[in-house]
Amino acid sequence: MPKKIDHEARKQDIAKATWQVIMDGGIEAASVRNIAKKADLSLGALRHYFSTQEELLDYAMELVKSRCEARIMQVIQQNYPPKQLVTKVLLELLPIDRESMAEMQVWFAFTLHLKYKQGDAFRQTDGIREAVQRALHFLLDNGHLKKDKDLEKETEKLYALIDGLAIHRFLNPEHFSGEYTAEILTEYIDDLCRE
């Protein structure tokens, strides 16, 4: 493998080890030492790829975001009719399968970590609110949204519903199977649209 690709692949392996550490013990377990151990690397070898814990956590989080974005791009390329397209895109924001469940846990732990670290200066940059807003605009532009809906407030509601469902599925996966969680979001979107 060319060196650059090899370097990037290694960084991704380390990021995935980071996820595993966070999933097992929360963000407080995500020390460079623990991550190196999980990735089967010496501290020195890990520092070759990431010089600080912050840099590593940022990378691990960006990887969550870019994987989710890549899945959404795949959905968008399928040419679904508008309502189905919106539903499928928004389902990608929920932790439905094992992989997205892991991503969600990492996102959750990392977001809280940043909020505590940055306090009032914290800004949410995961792009979920923007994705929800664009989805609702798209339904409106295609004549699917029921009349008398205030787009701004519908965005807040749907955005809260998505993050709330994600958290409930994380906390109680036995009650909230992936299928059941998807069903609830799908029904919610149906309710927003005309018959």
Place this chain on the structure above:
Amino acid sequence: MPKKIDHEARKQDIAKATWQVIMDGGIEAASVRNIAKKADLSLGALRHYFSTQEELLDYAMELVKSRCEARIMQVIQQNYPPKQLVTKVLLELLPIDRESMAEMQVWFAFTLHLKYKQGDAFRQTDGIREAVQRALHFLLDNGHLKKDKDLEKETEKLYALIDGLAIHRFLNPEHFSGEYTAEILTEYIDDLCRE
């Protein structure tokens, strides 16, 4: 003050110091040592009230729950008409003011802490889902809920909306003022009800 009351008041002071420590630095900051310092007590004095960190965290969390329950009981005693009553009760589950914002942060940090500690054995015991379910049943029994609503699924949606809004207000209080957050929940409940 009689000794027993004094003892209980002291425990509440320590619980509030615990909240402050969690709000400032997350659950990972909530060591017995940090809490004793915040409460202006020696480690020995603190151990007189709580012999382990777990016992202290449990008490601090139960205090959040019982304060919220007490506020809800106060609302229930006011004899509001059904829809207004339900709205006011559910608003008590959101972090609207400074006090409930603090409680919510503690609840959030503690819930995650337990989830990581207990893994699959974790069960949510905050009673919020049950409160939401009872509220919707009450609307139905009083003829306010729109027809064709599936109570089970409406419970999931409203419960997710409430926890999602709570988290968004915590993460981004500048955008989600208490008033704005309350407005969104109120509108959502209005939408569930007949004209």
